[in-house]
Amino acid sequence: MAAAAATLNLLLYLFWISLLFLFSGSLQLCVKEERKALLSVRSGFPVVDRGLSPWEGDDCCSWERVGCNITGHVIELDFSLIIYTSDDVFIRNEVHPSLFQLKQLQYLNISGNGFGGRPIPGSIGSLTQLQRLDLSECDFGGEIPLQLGNLSHLRHLSLSDNRISGKIPASFVHLRNLQFLYLNTNNISGVIPEDIGNLRNIQGLFLHYNSLEGVIPKSIGNLSKLSSLVLFGNEIVGGLPETIGNLTALQNLKLLSNQISGKIPDSIGNLIQLEFLDIRCNNISGSIPGTLGSLCNLSGILLSDNSITGRVAEFFEKLSRCRTNKLLSVDLGGNQLSGPSPSHFERFRRLNNLDLSFNQLSGSVPASLGKLSALESLYLYSNHLVGDITEAHFANLTSLQYIDISDNNLSVKVSQDWLPPFHARYIFMRSCNLGPRFPTWLQNQTSLQTLDISNNGISDAFPDWFWSMCLSEVQLNVSHNHMRGMLPRSLECFIPRMQLWNAYLDFSHNAFSGPIPKSMFGEFSISYLILSNNKLNGSIPTSICTIRDLQMVNLANNDLSGTLPDCWAFSHTAITAHE
Incomplete structure (x- = not known):
């Protein structure tokens, strides 16, 4: 019995040794045709040697910035940031056709190189195993090729910071596994397609700094896994769809600098994971919905430069009921908010930025403001505030760097021997008596x-x-x-x-x-x-x-x-x- 067990153990040992020998041999040798293809791809970058060590030996799997699977096929290629430019030299690279022979590629990164306005080659759509494609900061021009819609395994696509024009291709509807899409900082125009709602696995949608127009499609509410929706710096019009309240995984919503109008929908109160809301510089009207005050994960609420009305104190009162208040930044400046200044500032201990400027706030400023020891920026200028600002208002503002309380009916009343707890860089106290x-x-x-x-x-x-x-x-x-x-x-x-x-x-x-x-x-x-x-x-x-x-x-x-x-x-x- 013992002899049989020993024999079995010996056979298992020899089996694993054989597998190890087999796989180690495979790991040392890459596919010959793919080795040749890699050398051709490298030749498309004229001064690649300035950013990449020489490739030596026959095993391309051991080359810098190349990765292979256990069968020796190239599955990773990282050619990011390998060109050299100076004030006197401009390098215009090209994507060599041999790249498209690497059919097993899963990861391709050629970001940070210069292609002189050339269009993205449609043949990239033949690399159907790609899961991650990064072509950002490459100075690509032209339109997005329709063939990118063939990359059905793609999870991460970045085309940001180029000179790409035209519309978002309809073929993107086929990218059902896509989790992150970066098209920001280009010249993309047209509307956000209604079919965007079919990308059910998307977690991050970054379309900012383009020339997109039209409305935010209602189908956006289908993206139940979406955690970041970033559309700022476009020409989007219309209102926020009620369906935005379906995005219960949303953490970041950034829509600033568009032409969005209408009211903030009550359904925004469903976004219980929301941490950052930025819809500054739009045409939003109406009051701040009461449901927004129930979002206790919020760290930033930036609604400035709109036409929002209502009483700001009521909004702060609802936010103050959160068991754990995470609020860091509130920017409501440049609206038509009215009523008294918020009270109970002591409940917002983490707050480092407060901007209520250019509104119609009235009444006095509560001394509880002085309990905001993390406050770095305070902007209350151009309201109808009255009363005295005393040493109590500054008592614990040890972090204060920026203060502007100008153009109200306030009077700063402090003793001649008062020493402020802060060392500010910017002090605006115009018309403060x-x-x-x-x-x-x-x-x-x-x-x-x-x-x-x-x-x-x-x-x-x-x-x-x-x-x-x-x-x-x-x-x-x-x-x-x-x-x-x-x-x-x-x-x-x-x-x-x-x-x-x-x-x-x-x-x-x-x-x-x-x-x-x-x-x-x-x-x-x-x-x-x-x-x-x-x-x-x-x-x-x-x-x-x-x-x-x-x-x-x-x-x-x-x-x-x-x-x-x-x-x-x-x-x-x-x-x-x-x-």
Whole structure:
């Protein structure tokens, strides 16, 4: 009995050794005809050696960027990003016909190469075993070949970032196994075909940045596995179909920058997996449906620049009932929303962006806003908000980078020794009743790049510390106040010599007096210098000629004398010295 078992074990061992020898031999040798085809394909890329090591040996299965199955057939070919281009060299590759001899190919990637506007060869449709095809960023032109509809095993198709024109082929209806379709960033026109609803396995549909028109077809509701629908940057019209509520697996819906009109359908409340909703810059009207407030997985709600009406506080109230609130970004700016500002901000602890600007909100801003410790951007400008903004409103805003509360009826009331918990880069507090003292709390804002405190009733002079802040970028507007004193003797530290953006300085409509200091200017880049409507006297210093990139200077309505500097005689700078 033991001898029989030992014999059986020996036979099994020899069997597996034989299989291993057989398969290892197969793995070392590729099909001869396919080896020749690969060499021909490589020849279609003139400078391929710059991005691909030399192919050595007879076994093409061991070559870089080539993959084979156990029978030695080539099933993977990755020729992505292998060309070389420079300012002096333009390489125009071609798809060699030998590629289509690789009938077992399942994965083909030639993305990131240049084909000089050539059309996609229809013969790719003969590679019927393909499961993944990536032709993105290849500078292909022409129309999508109908033959791509023959690739019935295809799961991933990317034709993005080319110069493809024409319509979405009707033959795509045969791609029943397709899971991801990327046609974005092309010149594709026409309508989204009604047959798109037959692609029942699709999970990601990316058609953005094209010239698609017409309506979103009702059949879109058949795509029950769809998790991402991205159509922004087209010319789509009509309303959102009610059938969109059937997309219960949808996580990302991005429709911004189209011409979509009508109301947001109540059925959107069925999208319980939805994480990101972006329909900015359309013609949406009506109120925000109450059902949207029940989508507790939402992290981003971007509805700005539409014609949406209703009371925004009610929408926030419904969202606040979620057991776990995941909301990170809310952008409702540029609509016709009304009523009081939302309350109970403490329930949105993760919120990092809040934009309610350019609406018709009224009432006061709740102090609970100050509990949003993750908030980076706050935009409340151009509403009808009233009341005081106090230190409590900023109490825990340690992450704040952008704030704009301008053009309301608000008054910022903080103590002179207040130190903000934030170090913002952009502060817009135009018409916020900051005066009459110059706000001392700005002294610790060492990351500041843009400051607009115009029209605030400030009747103070600039403190010396202000010009010693040594900022990285400078956009400064203190116009339409009652500020007095002399202009700074030097901007040497305040305006960096190396900056991404040219400085903007607006001191107009104040009571600054005395001469313009000769030492004020240096070799700075200043685009706009506005000193009009002050009490400046004396002559215009020639040192103003050292300013680089000056596009406009306004010195009108002062008591300046003398002549314009000679350097402006042939300058392209727009100069206003008198009204």
